[in-house]
Every structure is written in structure tokens, then in C-alpha cells.
Amino acid sequence: MNKEFNLIKDPWIEVIDKKNREQKVSLIDFFKNVQDYRQLAGEMKSQDLAIFRFLLAILTTVYSRFDYQGQAYDWLELDDNWQVKEVDQDDFEDDGEHDLLDTWKELYEQSHFSDIVEKYLLKYADHFDFFGDHPFYQVTLTEYNDLVRDKNKLKINQSGEVSGGGQVALKQINRTISESNNTPDIFDPRSQKSKNQLTIDELVRWLISYQNFTGVTDKSKLKTKEKFSVSKGWLFGLNPIFIKGKNLFETLLLNLKLFNAKDLDYSVQKPNWEYRTATDYVLERKRAEVPDNIAALYTIWARILFIDWESDQPIIYSAGLPKLNNSNAFIEPMTTWYSNKKDSDFHPQTRSLRNRNTSMWRHFGDYVDTRNDSNYYHQPGIMSWIAYLKDNDCLPHSYVVNMMTINMIKDNNATSQSPAFEVSDEMKIDADVLFDQNSERALYWPARIEEAINKTQVVGNYLYHFARNVGDLRDLSSPTEFAGRFSTSFYEELNKPFLTWLASLRNDEERDPKLEQWYEELLEIAIQAGAKLMVTASPEDVIGKVEKKQEKNIFTFYNQFKGSLLKLLKEGKN
Numbered sequence: 001m002n003k004e005f006n007l008i009k010d011p012w013i014e015v016i017d018k019k020n021r022e023q024k025v026s027l028i029d030f031f032k033n034v035q036d037y038r039q040l041a042g043e044m045k046s047q048d049l050a051i052f053r054f055l056l057a058i059l060t061t062v063y064s065r066f067d068y069q070g071q072a073y074d075w076l077e078l079d080d081n082w083q084v085k086e087v088d089q090d091d092f093e094d095d096g097e098h099d100l101l102d103t104w105k106e107l108y109e110q111s112h113f114s115d116i117v118e119k120y121l122l123k124y125a126d127h128f129d130f131f132g133d134h135p136f137y138q139v140t141l142t143e144y145n146d147l148v149r150d151k152n153k154l155k156i157n158q159s160g161e162v163s164g165g166g167q168v169a170l171k172q173i174n175r176t177i178s179e180s181n182n183t184p185d186i187f188d189p190r191s192q193k194s195k196n197q198l199t200i201d202e203l204v205r206w207l208i209s210y211q212n213f214t215g216v217t218d219k220s221k222l223k224t225k226e227k228f229s230v231s232k233g234w235l236f237g238l239n240p241i242f243i244k245g246k247n248l249f250e251t252l253l254l255n256l257k258l259f260n261a262k263d264l265d266y267s268v269q270k271p272n273w274e275y276r277t278a279t280d281y282v283l284e285r286k287r288a289e290v291p292d293n294i295a296a297l298y299t300i301w302a303r304i305l306f307i308d309w310e311s312d313q314p315i316i317y318s319a320g321l322p323k324l325n326n327s328n329a330f331i332e333p334m335t336t337w338y339s340n341k342k343d344s345d346f347h348p349q350t351r352s353l354r355n356r357n358t359s360m361w362r363h364f365g366d367y368v369d370t371r372n373d374s375n376y377y378h379q380p381g382i383m384s385w386i387a388y389l390k391d392n393d394c395l396p397h398s399y400v401v402n403m404m405t406i407n408m409i410k411d412n413n414a415t416s417q418s419p420a421f422e423v424s425d426e427m428k429i430d431a432d433v434l435f436d437q438n439s440e441r442a443l444y445w446p447a448r449i450e451e452a453i454n455k456t457q458v459v460g461n462y463l464y465h466f467a468r469n470v471g472d473l474r475d476l477s478s479p480t481e482f483a484g485r486f487s488t489s490f491y492e493e494l495n496k497p498f499l500t501w502l503a504s505l506r507n508d509e510e511r512d513p514k515l516e517q518w519y520e521e522l523l524e525i526a527i528q529a530g531a532k533l534m535v536t537a538s539p540e541d542v543i544g545k546v547e548k549k550q551e552k553n554i555f556t557f558y559n560q561f562k563g564s565l566l567k568l569l570k571e572g573k574n
Contacts, residue, residue: 007129013040015040031118034248040248046408050209060258061269065269068114073095082120137208147223152319173203216231238335239335255385257381261385285300303320304319338366358491361499405426443511455568469552470557519569
């Protein structure tokens with residue numbers, strides 16, 4: 001087989017340019033022209049997120065070693081492969097923060113990445129070759145058999161044909177289908193043959209995505225002395241957050257965290273392609289330790305993959321790698337956290353099917369510190385980075401921070417944890433409001449915003465109970481489901497006006513009048529929502545029921561709802 005495909009020179013990254021045209025570009029073309037692209041445009045947003053982090057791994061590696069001009073930092077010694085050989089800690093403590101921040105500022109001012117990125121990629125060109133001696137994100141057949149358990153080794157017959165267990169169908173790697181051979185998707189419009197076909201550029205994209213969003217169904221495993229639980233994709237265990245800029249260059253740069261701003265630590269970056277062989281990487285991964293650097297984290301494998309080509313069609317074999325403990329894994333900057341009161345550890349939050357429709361703004365306090373309580377809150381690292389950039393005058397005055405989330409939600413089956421649902425959301429807010437430094441709680445914007453959200457959710461509860469009472473009047477089989485659907489519709493109507501209000505906030509404004517403005521709009525929307533139930537009232541709803549000598553009908557329930565609403569929101573004006 002004489003196939004050739006190198007990610008550096010062959011087009012595989014799908015983007016949308018400034019004129020809203022779709023393009024497919026190579027890594028070199030991407031970094032040369034990234035300022036002309038609006039966004040990534042792969043098959044799914046979750047795939048875009050996985051590729052986005054892969055691209056950030058390249059940039060983090062390069063610019064943690066070289067400045068904008070392509071000169072290695074004075075406090076580093078690099079080897080012939082441009083890997084860090086030694087760090088002069090004393091010099092780094094004196095100059096490191098200044099040098100790295102200067103590099104970031106220069107990139108921001110120039111609005112494009114420098115030639116050192118292309119030079120670095122060419123240095124590692126053989127590791128970005130999809131079919132070479134170091135196949136990209138794969139192992140060779142020899143490496144696969146050396147690494148897996150004896151019972152999982154693949155066999156080769158005299159004709160050179162490979163056979164064995166651990167096969168993963170293309171239709172399973174393709175997350176627009178996510179269909180295994182055991183559970184066919186009968187609603188997918190494609191034929192069985194076309195489901196298992198991918199072009200090479202598609203396969204590259206899905207391979208990166210699969211390492212980030214794979215479940216736990218693999219039976220083939222890495223050879224170890226002790227038993228282990230198979231790892232799901234790292235991104236699968238997060239509630240991702242990143243910052244979106246005005247174009248793809250700015251989006252990458254805003255999320256380019258070159259050092260830990262809190263502790264001013266320097267981490268030596270080590271993406272998976274910088275290991276001499278895939279075996280060396282897997283042996284490191286075998287230790288089941290969360291990486292201590294971002295490039296390694298953003299390129300971490302959940303599976304050992306070997307691809308055999310038969311009649312130009314890929315046959316993929318997969319073996320599971322050990323599960324990682326993500327407790328207190330603060331090297332991960334792109335997630336929200338929750339505190340486990342049992343052990344005082346912090347764990348990445350995740351979305352579930354149950355709360356998949358809950359908008360990002362309703363969890364404002366997960367993304368932004370509204371309590372100033374470090375015992376129960378840990379700010380996402382990317383938010384701390386943006387706050388650092390703001391404090392160091394790296395961002396324009398009145399910069400609007402656009403926070404985004406993309407979630408691939410797993411199913412409710414603990415034995416498979418397969419992808420089931422994808423959601424994405426965003427919210428915009430002025431940086432001065434987001435990182436308000438006011439110590440007085442009544443003037444601290446994040447706390448006042450959380451106050452408004454909490455009151456909004458109380459209104460949502462009032463409406464839910466009103467709808468459930470109406471469901472009871474109508475003797476519906478499930479009044480709670482009826483109320484849940486009605487509540488979901490109400491929050492969908494709130495999304496646009498609340499996000500508009502949130503984006504309108506300024507740090508030099510009085511807090512109370514802005515909250516009153518929202519409460520007035522909220523009152524109007526809530527009353528309109530209640531009125532929708534009233535106009536559907538049947539004669540039975542009007543007549544109602546008498547329970548415990550108390551008359552109950554749609555009017556009495558509506559009056560209770562409206563009375564509670566007015567009392568709550570009038571309090572908001574005091």
C-alpha cells in the first residue's frame with residue numbers, strides 16, 4: 001500500500017472564512033491564514049472542540065519555547081529536536097513571566113502567528129504522517145501486539161491479512177452515527193455500506209475526536225500487571241468552557257495559556273508526537289497519571305489504535321488505556337468544577353441527559369466566582385487566565401468576553417458511556433463586570449447577577465407548580481411531565497432577553513436599577529407564559545374540584561401564581 005497523507009501539507013481542517021465560505025486546509029495553511037477564518041466547521045461542534053485543543057497543543061508547545069520572533073527564551077536550553085533540555089529556574093523567575101506575556105501581547109497586536117509554528121511542524125513532519133513509520137495518533141502492528149495483553153494480540157496469516165478482536169467500526173468512530181455492530185441505528189438514513197466509509201481527511205478528524213469522546217466498551221486492553229478500568233475520552237468527563245474571539249485567530253490566542261498565572265509556574269510541554277515512538281508514549285500513559293502540562297493533556301489518548309488497510313478501506317483495532325483520576329486536576333483549564341464535601345476534593349462537572357436543556361447562564365456561578373469562597377468554588381483556569389490578561393492590560397477597554405461551552409453528553413448506561421447528545425451554548429459579558437473587584441457584596445456585579453438568576457429560577461418554579469396544578473385538574477397521566485415541558489418552553493423564551501440584559505451591564509452603572517429593569521421584563525414574560533395556560537382552559541378547568549372543602553380551579557391556581565410572582569418581584573425593587 002502506497003498511500004500518502006501528511007497533516008502538515010494535505011488539507012483536512014474544515015473552516016469557514018470571513019466570506020462564509022467553507023474551506024479545507026492543511027496545518028501549514030491553517031496557521032498561515034488563521035486570521036482569515038471565522039471558525040472551525042467540522043462535522044460536529046464536539047469534533048471542532050477536540051481539534052481546537054489539538055491546535056492549541058501545537059501553539060502552547062511552540063510559544064512556551066520561542067518568542068514571536070522565533071528566538072528561544074534565554075532561560076531555556078533546547079536540544080536538536082527543539083525540546084526543552086533544561087530550565088534555568090532563577091532566570092525564569094526573573095524574566096519568564098515578562099517574556100511569555102510579551103510574546104502573547106505581540107501576537108495579539110500582530111493578529112497572526114509567526115513563522116516559527118511552521119518551522120516547528122516541519123521539524124516533526126514524520127509524526128504528522130498518517131501512513132508513515134510514526135503514523136499519526138496510531139501505533140504500528142508490531143507496537144500494538146507488543147503493548148496489548150496476550151489474548152488481545154492480532155494474528156497475521158500467510159497472505160498478510162490481519163485478524164483479531166477489538167475492531168471498532170467506522171460508523172462507531174463517526175460520532176454523527178455512533179453505531180456499533182451490536183446496536184444498529186435504524187433511524188439513520190444512510191445505507192449500511194456508506195455508514196462504514198470515510199475519506200482520509202474525515203478519518204483524521206474523527207480519530208482526534210474519538211480519543212477525546214470514546215466510551216468504555218473496549219474488551220481489548222493494554223498489558224499491565226494489575227487490572228484497570230478503561231478510560232473514557234478525557235473531554236467526555238468535563239463541562240468544557242472556552243473563550244470565543246472575533247475570528248479563529250483571536251479564539252486560539254485567548255485560550256493560549258502559556259503559563260500558570262496564579263503560581264507563575266513553567267511547565268515543559270510534551271505533546272504525544274514528541275515522544276520518540278508511540279510505544280514510549282503509551283508506556284508513559286500506562287502510569288495513569290494526569291499530565292502536568294497542557295500540550296500533553298490536549299493530546300492525551302484514551303485508546304491504542306492500529307489501522308489495517310484492506311482494499312483501501314481502514315480496519316481499526318482498539319485497546320483501552322487506564323482510567324485517569326481527574327480529582328483536583330487543575331492543569332485542565334477548560335472545565336467547571338464542583339466540590340465533593342466527602343473528601344473536600346474538586347472534580348470536573350459534567351452535563352447529563354437530564355439537564356441537557358439547561359442554558360449556560362442558569363449556571364453562571366459555575367463559571368464565575370459569585371461567592372468568594374475557595375472551599376466550595378474553583379474558578380475554571382481559562383477564566384483565571386482571561387482575568388490575568390485583563391489585569392495586565394492585554395485586552396482592550398470594555399472588552400466583551402464571549403464564554404462558550406460544547407458538551408458531548410453520554411448515555412445513562414454505565415457499562416458503555418456512549419455519546420448520546422450534543423449541546424452548545426454561549427454568553428457574553430463585559431470583562432469589567434465579569435471580573436469586578438468591588439469588595440462590597442451589594443456592589444459586586446457577579447453576586448448581583450447570581451441574585452437575579454436565583455430570583456428568575458424561583459419564578460420558573462412558580463410557573464412549574466402552576467402548570468403541574470393545571471395538569472392535575474386535567475387528570476393527565478403525568479402532570480409533572482406536562483409541567484416540565486411548559487417550564488422548558490418558558491426558559492427558552494427567557495434565553496434571548498436575559499443574555500441581552502447580561503451583555504448590556506457595565507461596571508460604572510448603578511446595580512439596583514439594572515436589576516429592576518430585568519425584573520420588570522421577567523414579570524411581563526412570566527405573566528404572558530401563565531396567560532398561555534389560561535387561554536387553553538377547558539370548562540372542566542374552570543369548574544375545577546373541591547378538595548378538603550377548598551375550591552380549586554384554573555383561576556384560583558392562576559391567582560396564586562400571579563400573587564407569588566408580584567410579591568417576589570416587587571421585593572426586587574425595594
